[in-house]
Every structure is written in C-alpha cells, then in structure tokens.
Amino acid sequence: AQSVAQPEDQVNVAEGNPLTVKCTYSVSGNPYLFWYVQYPNRGLQFLLKYITGDNLVKGSYGFEAEFNKSQTSFHLKKPSALVSDSALYFCAVRVQNTGGFKTIFGAGTRLFVKA
Amino acid sequence: GAGVSQSPSNKVTEKGKDVELRCDPISGHTALYWYRQRLGQGLEFLIYFQGNSAPDKSGLPSDRFSAERTGESVSTLTIQRTQQEDSAVYLCASSPRLAGSTDTQYFGPGTRLTVL
Numbered sequence: 001a002q003s004v005a006q007p008e009d010q011v012n013v014a015e016g017n018p019l020t021v022k023c024t025y026s027v028s029g030n031p032y033l034f035w036y037v038q039y040p041n042r043g044l045q046f047l048l049k050y051i052t053g054d055n056l057v058k059g060s061y062g063f064e065a066e067f068n069k070s071q072t073s074f075h076l077k078k079p080s081a082l083v084s085d086s087a088l089y090f091c092a093v094r095v096q097n098t099g100g101f102k103t104i105f106g107a108g109t110r111l112f113v114k115a
Numbered sequence: 116g117a118g119v120s121q122s123p124s125n126k127v128t129e130k131g132k133d134v135e136l137r138c139d140p141i142s143g144h145t146a147l148y149w150y151r152q153r154l155g156q157g158l159e160f161l162i163y164f165q166g167n168s169a170p171d172k173s174g175l176p177s178d179r180f181s182a183e184r185t186g187e188s189v190s191t192l193t194i195q196r197t198q199q200e201d202s203a204v205y206l207c208a209s210s211p212r213l214a215g216s217t218d219t220q221y222f223g224p225g226t227r228l229t230v231l
Contacts, residue, residue: 032218034219036220043222043223043224044158044206044208044222045222046219046220046221090157092220094218101218102148102163102165102171102218103148103210103218103220105150105157105158106157107156107157108156108157108158
C-alpha cells in the first residue's frame with residue numbers, strides 16, 4: 001500500500017541547534033514529496049517539495065529536505081532552529097489513484113524549540 | 116490573488132442537527148480536497164474532487180458525511196445528524212491540475228465545528 005510515515009509525534013530541540021523531522025514513504029513509481037507546516041492558530045502552508053533533480057531541496061524559512069531513494073526517506077532539516085519554528089509539520093506524498101493521483105499526508109510531527 | 120476561503124469560520128451546533136460547510140477554491144484550481152483535523156491531531160483525508168472525474172470518497176467516515184462540487188467551483192461538505200465526535204476543524208485545499216502539475220495544495224483557514 002502507498003503510504004507516508006512520520007515516526008516521531010514530537011521533536012524537542014534547543015534554539016540554535018540543528019533540527020531534523022523524519023519522514024519515510026512507500027509509493028510505486030517516482031515519488032513527489034512535500035513538507036507542509038501549521039503554525040499555532042494559523043492555516044497549513046506549503047514549505048517545500050521534491051519532484052526530481054538535486055536530492056537536497058531548499059524551501060521557505062531556511063528549511064531544507066533531503067530525498068534519499070535507497071532509504072525511502074525525505075527528512076526535513078534546518079541548521080539552526082528558532083523558537084518561531086515551533087509548529088506542526090506534515091510530510092506528504094503524491095500517489096497514484098483511479099483517475100490520476102492524489103496526495104496523502106503523514107500524521108504530523110510537533111516541533112518544540114526551546115529558548 | 117484570493118486564496119482558498121471557507122465559511123463559516125466557526126460553527127456551533129447541537130447533536131443531531133445537520134451542518135453545511137462551504138469551500139471556495141482558488142479560481143482555476145481543478146482539484147479540491149476536504150480534510151478533518153481533530154484538536155492537536157494530524158490531517159484525516161475525507162474526500163477529493165478531481166475535475167470531472169468521480170470523486171474519491173474513500174476517506175468519508177460514515178454515510179452521514181457527503182460532499183458536492185459544482186464544476187470546478189464551490190464545494191459543500193454536509194454532515195447529517197451531527198455527533199460530538201464530529202467536533203474538529205474541517206480544512207479545504209485546492210490544487211491546480213495543469214499538465215505536469217505536482218499537486219501542491221493551498222489550504223483554507225478551516226471551519227471549526229463544535230457539536231454540543
């Protein structure tokens with residue numbers, strides 16, 4: 001079955017330290033992978049995506065994600081975390097379905113950055 | 116340009132009543148998704164409209180839930196005989212479905228439904 005998994009419900013990191021939010025996937029064919037972020041009391045917004053090309057994708061707010069085909073992973077990273085990065089992060093993958101394709105989301109990982 | 120809009124922003128209803136939630140997608144976006152998000156939880160896929168194809172209803176939790184979309188415009192999500200477990204934020208997202216589109220989704224602000 002095609003799926004996406006975020007193995008950590010919560011990630012805690014100190015401000016200034018690097019952060020990683022994990023995501024693994026299972027799809028048939030080449031994956032289209034996404035990260036979305038939901039800040040407190042705000043809507044969900046697109047952060048970055050991998051379609052093809054360079055395995056390291058750069059997105060908004062200094063975030064980046066590394067596509068690893070052999071490990072079927074797409075971990076979100078940032079070299080130096082900010083308190084304002086505290087939010088709920090969702091990994092998503094585009095999968096084939098009848099009539100075309102659709103996007104499925106992981107369960108989300110809550111990131112807490114402490115000052 | 117205008118983003119995805121949803122109405123109402125908040126809805127409080129009594130158990131057993133029917134509710135209708137509305138989503139106005141970004142103009143020209145042919146794909147439209149409905150999700151449910153319970154407090155502090157992840158996104159639960161409900162239904163997906165893709166142009167004129169039959170909608171993907173695989174995420175609807177019961178026959179009390181239904182959704183319609185007229186062409187590539189407004190969609191309404193209807194919950195009949197609401198239960199307290201239906202309390203959640205209902206999110207709508209739209210996506211352009213041009214040739215080669217990656218299906219990046221643009222989310223509305225959501226409707227917070229509270230069933231008393």
